[in-house]
Amino acid sequence: GAGVSQSPSNKVTEKGKDVELRCDPISGHTALYWYRQSLGQGLEFLIYFQGNSAPDKSGLPSDRFSAERTGGSVSTLTIQRTQQEDSAVYLCASSLVQQSSYNSPLHFGNGTRLTVT
Amino acid sequence: GESVGLHLPTLSVQEGDNSIINCAYSNSASDYFIWYKQESGKGPQFIIDIRSNMDKRQGQRVTVLLNKTVKHLSLQIAATQPGDSAVYFCAENISGGSQGNLIFGKGTKLSVKP
Structure with a gap:
């Protein structure tokens, strides 16, 4: 079946511009x-949506970062006034139940590689 | 603070040998653990998970071992193949925790020599 889909796969933008990254989770998740992943680094948590509950935004690095999830499906991560340190791979993941748990692991997309020049 | 980490950042093995990737965790409240494989240019891919009430779980060519006494997790890959070359991440799940419950380690790069 279809996995988690992210678009675009690559994005190059100029410093100061806004960008929107899209995630289509697995249907029913x-x-x-x-998450954000800098070159050769681990996964940095950004934000988590759980059903209809308020999202856990505790990982967002600044108020330039925001995300929404419409209709419990597609999500958009927006970065305003991009900076060079925002350059990274942005990964989206979904899981079947409200919280990742045994036998319901995260399924990741292939990410959006963001380069801020 | 509490964190998930790895003993070795890189591991090089000969094709056909067994590989062992280690992970230490420090949160005794963690109730399950996951291993992910990430190939270059791709997102992490689920390999296997294990609950805290288990000490061993086997999959296809992979075995995860959990030692709660010393808070240690390992991933064993049998008959390692070139296609196993990737970065391997462990993650721990803390029920009721923040960050959607999951905390990821920094990863170990596995290189398989033909």
């Missing part, structure tokens, strides 16, 4: 996560 109620939990959706955004």
Whole structure:
């Protein structure tokens, strides 16, 4: 079946511009996560959507970052006034139940590689 | 603070040998653990998970071992193949925790020599 889909796969933008990154989770998955991965580094948690509950935004690095999830499905991560340090791969993941748990692991997309020049 | 980490950042093995990737965790409240494989240019791919009430779980060519006494997790890959070359991440799940419950380690790069 279809996995988690992210678009665009690559994005090059100029410093100061806004960008929008899109994530289509696996159909029926109620939990959706955004992570950031810098080159050769681990996964940095950004935000987590859990069903209809308020999202956990504790990982967003600044108020330039925001995300929404419409209709419990597609999610958009927006970065305003991009900076060079925002350059990274942005990964989206979804899981079947409200919280990643045993036998309901995260399924990741292939990410959007963002380059800020 | 509490974190998930790895003993070795890189591991090089000969094709056909067994590989062992280690992970240490420090949160005794963690109730399940996951291993992910990430190939270059791709997102992490689920390999296997294990609950805290288990000490061993086997999959296809992979085995995860959990030692709660010393808070240690390992991933064993049998008969390692070139296609196993990737970065391997462990993650721990803390029920009721923040960050959607999951905390990821920094990863170990596995290189398989033909």
